[in-house]
Amino acid sequence: MTQSAHTDVLAAGARPELPGADAVLEGARIRLEPLTEAGIRELAPILRVPEVFAGGFGGGPAAYPADDDAFVAWFGGYHPAGPTARSYLVRDAQTDLAVGTTSLYQANAARGSVTIGYTAYAPLAWGSHVNPDAKHTLLAAAFDGGFHRVTFELDARNERSAAAVRKLGATQDALLREDRQRADGTWRSTLVFSILVDEWPQVAAGLQQRIRTA
Template sequence: MTSERAAAPTLPGQRERLEGRHVVLEPLDGAGALELAQVLRKPEVFAGGFGGGPAGLPGTDRAFADWLSGYAPGPDAGRSYLVRSRTGEALGTTSLYARSAERRSIMIGYTAYDPDAWGRGLNPDVKRTLLEAAFSRGFHRVVFEVDERNERSQAAVRRLGAHEDGRLREDRLRADGSWRTSVQFSILEQEWPDVRAGLDARIP
């Protein structure tokens, strides 16, 4: 693959499911958002910065579903997914968003998993699935941005094989009104074969 390729990168279809080794990524809808309330409406999920941090935690499952439907990127902005196990268990959510056809770049984010699934090898499988979807559809650069306070997520992105590009100082507000500084990482298409091999070795 070279930077001279003329074809514009494309997103997966709006109704397209993405399949990993042990996970299925389904397009997120209202029913899925309500289902996710059971596994994501937890203080430990928001403590890492999801939803703008602890102050953003909705008070009820319905409030969470309504909030998530507006928070996650919609079809005009990207693709948002409900992450399921192969047996149908709802495990979390993630998104492809901020596509730039000119720069052939896209971001992966808005990711959160059920705390009961942490440490089970879920993230490498989900990220491999999304990265494959991006690079196979013509994107050159995949970007991740993580709250500088969220050391767990930063470590997870580094373990993917992503390069730390720098920090975006006070680039957005958290739910409590404080400024967030984001750590930015990226993976380039020429790095993808090695990154993919590393992820394959980590997914049981």
């Protein structure tokens, strides 16, 4: 959706919408498939690794499940669900392998805002085309759906994730001091970033270049 078309939608009083609950989102080299229990079972052996939880996934290492069955039981209640959220399995379209998960959540039509998060990838996908492709796909879905603002919230001590969000072209809006607890009971401070619809064309161009060259 172009900026002028987006403005026309808002001017006409249309409310922004998430993708359909059953919609598969096609990226350049990945697919985002609606997350199911079967998908969670597929993710268990690739995400239930210490390196993933060390980065803060699920609240940090203290949340690390004992086995794959425990991961399925835990993640089924952890990922965002309901009418204001869409959770996805990220699949590499070239290999057909599951490589991670990500979500759109906290959709607020009145404010024109939605959040991208609950993202984790298998270590083999780190530094590849997967994250920029998935982010481009989710951002396009959000802005094409009429949202004005996309936000990212992450643990302030997760420098890897903060660097990745800044690389997208997102602007840091806030630091929420000790606003929630990690799995081990320590208090987490949350960094909040955003991308506005006016900024999307430039962000999209940067992501497309990264996807081509990854």
